[in-house]
Amino acid sequence: MFFKKCVFRLLCLYTFGLFGAFQSQAQSSQWFHLDAKTDSVLGISTDRTYRELLSNRKPTPVVVAVIDGGIDSTHEDLKRILWTNPKEIPGNGIDDDKNGYVDDVHGWNFIGAKDGRNVQYETAEVTRQYARLRPLYEGKKRASLKPAQQKEFDQFVKYKTEVEKKRAEYQEQYQSYSTFSSQLVTIIDGLKKALNVSKLDTATLRNPATDNDFVKKAAAALYEMTSAQGFGQAEDIQSELKRGLDDLKAKAEYAYNPDYESRSIVGDKPDDVNETAYGNPDITGPDPLHGTHVAGIIGADRTNNLGVQGVADQVRIMAVRAVPDGDERDKDVANAIRYAVNNGAQIINMSFGKDVSPQRKAVDDAMRYALSKGVLLIHAAGNDNKLLDTTASFPSDRFIDGSAIPNLITVGAITSKNNEGLVASFSNYGRKTVDVFAPGAAIYSTTPSNGYDNLSGTSMAAPVVTGIAAVLKSYFPKLTYSDLKRIIEKSAIVQNRQVLRPESNDLVDFKDLSKTGAIVNLYEAVKLAEAEEAASAAKKG
Structure with a gap:
């Protein structure tokens, strides 16, 4: 009975849609690599691009920082593509390169203690302010x-x-x-x-x-x-x-427990945004699921015939752990950006965000620093099905003074559905705040312990764009951060169609959901980069 x-x-429960809270729209293939023309799927045309446009070009490695919750450095599809600090001797307990971080061989962990312990769970920022x-x-x-x-x-x-x-x-x-x-x-x-x-x-x-x-x-x-x-x-x-x-x-x-406190593990002064000498070199942490998945989307080994393939084939992933299970702290984000920039990252993926930012200036200053060094930042729009034009979300697409952040791309998520359900129901959106959309639902990628699984979120859409940026920088190394952003946005494919606005039954123009009204596409981006390269050569000749 x-x-x-x-x-x-x-x-x-199924009939009334409650199961959808856990729905991943799972599928085994990496649909985001497919091509609208040859596969009838609105992927980014990765495989077609390598096959038709890049086979005769020689790439150079590009360093991409992943600011996240940790990466499984032993994963079969990631270990070859991890960034290695060339001036650091592993495990000797000495800051060999004098960058302020001891044994940072593959990156750094800003939510860990010197004794090796790590923060796993954190409170939401609103909870910290309430407390x-x-x-x-x-x-x-x-x-x-x-x-x-x-x-x-x-x-x-x-x-x-x-x-x-x-x-x-x-x-x-x-x-x-x-x-x-x-x-x-x-x-x-x-x-x-x-x-x-x-x-x-x-x-x-x-x-x-x-x-x-x-x-x-x-x-x-x-x-x-x-x-x-x-x-x-x-x-x-x-x-x-x-x-x-x-x-x-x-x-x-x-x-949302105001009595929970985990920061004491780190041993720093949480409100001192000028403090940088804290953390440990453990880039994996207690739960590296999210960061491992993100890293795989960007650059899972395309040569080893294992598991999955990332977008970029000549990437070196620098792991910077700053995002716990809960809201990241502004101080850690600012330090993570600076660490990535100072250690050679040319592109930074930021698949995180929150609603309150008490130390926003520190993050703003770090993003300005990245701008001064020509580093491109790619940020997930968020998964609250909100209109960002009227809702606060951080990191913001604008500096505190209201000026646009020129080296930032904000990314919304689409599904594999080539119909009115194209936009992911969870995705944030905004004609003034979101730059482009990219595949972000049922994205099959690497997970810890040599695993593979589907995850959904704008957290998955952002690294798709990061991968595109890395390919462009790798095969066209003279491109600046502004070139990368311009090419990605200009080459994105405009969608003249009606779609369901996230988490509603209202049909709206896709073009009203972002600045470009378009979905990124690697094939079109490479074509545009080639055309501009040829035009520049002709002009000089």
């Missing part, structure tokens, strides 16, 4: 405060309301999906037993070897769910649910 109740609840103001204003009445304090009191009330609301929401969601997950396990185990199989792949679910009508119906329901998500077996749904549950738990227990 309980098995039947679980099946009924599973069907109800900062709580001792000053908890229990106070606005009318009793001096006018100078009332503005800060209003911030305190705003932060408190948001933190308490979000914590309650995530706790409720966690409980709900925990129940769903346990019931799904019961269904899967029950079907395995009834069908006498060790796993429930789609072939088994589609044609179950049984005469039991209920088991047939249960198998059909699970088959529908499994195949609709693009999974090969029902157990994949369990893995996806676990990942989602872990994320919900982290938000409920840590991100």
Whole structure:
């Protein structure tokens, strides 16, 4: 009887779309490499580009920094392409190159301690601000405060309301999906037993070897769910649910918990933005899933016939760990950018962001520093299905003084659907704030321990663009950061079509969702770079 109740609840949750919270639109192929003309998929034409345009050109290695949560440096598809500090002797405990960081062989970790410990979970920035103001204003009445304090009191009330609301929401969601997950396990185990199989792949679910009508119906329901998500077996749904549950738990227990504090591990002064000598050389950290996936999109080894292929074939990935499970700190982001620039990165991928930035000037100054050194920054637009033109999000696309950041590209995400569902439902957007769109849903790439999996997010779209920038810089080394940005945006393919605005049923012009109204394309970018190179040569000749 309980098995039947679980099946009924599973069907109800699926019918009402609640399972979509964990949906990855999984598929095994790297669709983002495909070509609209030859494959009828709005990928970036990677394979076609190498085959038709780059086969006779000689590339040079390009250093790309990935500021993220860590990278699995032992991954079979990444270890060959990691940046290695040529002046640092591994493991000798000495700052050989005198750059301020001991044993930074493949990069640096700004959220680690000198004793080797690491920050994994962090609070949201809004939670940190609430915790900062709580001792000053908890229990106070606005009318009793001096006018100078009332503005800060209003911030305190705003932060408190948001933190308490979000914590309650995530706790409720966690409980709900925990129940769903346990019931799904019961269904899967029950079907395995009834069908006498060790796993429930789609072939088994589609044609179950049984005469039991209920088991047939249960198998059909699970088959529908499994195949609709693009999974090969029902157990994949369990893995996806676990990942989602872990994320919900982290938000409920840590991100919006004002009493949680992990920064003491690092041993620095968190509010001192001028402090740089902290951290450790552990570029992997306790959970390198996100950063490993991002690194693979940019440059997973294209020569070893293993796993997947990245966009760029001559890239050296510099790992800079500054993004925990929770909101990154402005101080760490600023130091990460400066470290990358000072150690030779020509392009920096930044797949992170948050809603509040108390030390914004430090990040602004670091981005200005990158600009002065000619380094291109590529940033994920965010996954809150928000209009960024009217919503604060950091790092911003503008400096504090309101001027545009000329060396920054902000990237939204598309799916593989060549229809009105083209724009990813989670993607942020904005005609004034988002530059381009790129593939970001069901992106198959590297994961820790020599794994491979699909992940979705603008975090995946940004490294697609970073990979394009790296290819251009590698095969056309004279291109400056401004050339790279201009070529990427100018060559992006404009979409004259109606699409669903993220997380709504409203049809809008795709062109209204970003500055270019276009999707990046490596083939077109290389063609444009070639044309400009030829024109320049002709002019000189």
